[in-house]
Amino acid sequence: MNPEVTEFLEALKEPWQAEHSAELRRLVHDAIPGVQERIQYKKPHFLKNGKYAAVISTSKDAVSFTIFNADGLELPEGRFEGPPERKTIKLRKGDAVETQLLAPLLAQASAGLA
Secondary structure, eight states, X not given: OOHHHHHHHHHOSSXXXXXXXXXXXXXXXXXXXXXXXXXXXXXXXXXXTXXXXXXXXXXXXXXXXXXXSOTTOOOOTTTOBSOTTEEEEEEOTTOOOOHHHHHHHHHHHHHTOO
């Protein structure tokens, strides 16, 4: 775990955003063995073999989680946004982090990052 990412998460002003982001971070580490993390463009980025696997970003009313290398994933309709190669889901206050949905998608998308 990168201390810069820990500092980023601890600095989030909204407790629900910090909780969602920390849960997403754990999800990434569980789904991608050997994942590396760093702060880039003022956001936590997660890499496998030096290639982007996921990113967490926050805005005023949401936590966004983007999965890279998303071509070919079977996604629930209306839940994700973005071009075929990267898909983003937005979580708002009161939403649950759906680890049972996100973990297999993230594992599948990152499997091709050699």
